[in-house]
Every structure is written in C-alpha cells, then in structure tokens.
Amino acid sequence: MKVTVDRELCCASGMCEMTAPEVFLLADSGDVEVDNDQVDAHSDKVRRALIECPTQALTLIE
Secondary structure, three states, X not given: OXXXXXXXXXXXXXXXXXXOOOOEEEOOOOOEXXXXXXXXXXXXXXXXXXXXXXXXXXXXXX
C-alpha cells in the first residue's frame, strides 16, 4: 500500500501525524511527509488518518 498527499488540498492541520506518527510527519515547511515503507505495518492508523483528515488530502493506494 502507498499513501499520496494532494498538496493543494492539504491544510497542514497535523491530524495525520497525530493519528499515525509512524507514517506521517508534518515538516517545518508545512508539507506532510509520508514514510510509505511503514504504511502496511500501521494500516489501521493510516486508515484512521485518512478519515480524520479535514480536507481529505490523503489517498490510500492498495
């Protein structure tokens, strides 16, 4: 599985990082970084992060 971030939709709220810190990092630049190597291991948290994202900027590709 892989997660993509729509940078135009992302408002950098940090909800993804709070929900799945093993996978998401809100960088100082305001961009969300994704560690796609960790998505499979934390798939439940990743799915929750997709739901919690206020702008629906995250997409899970299975």
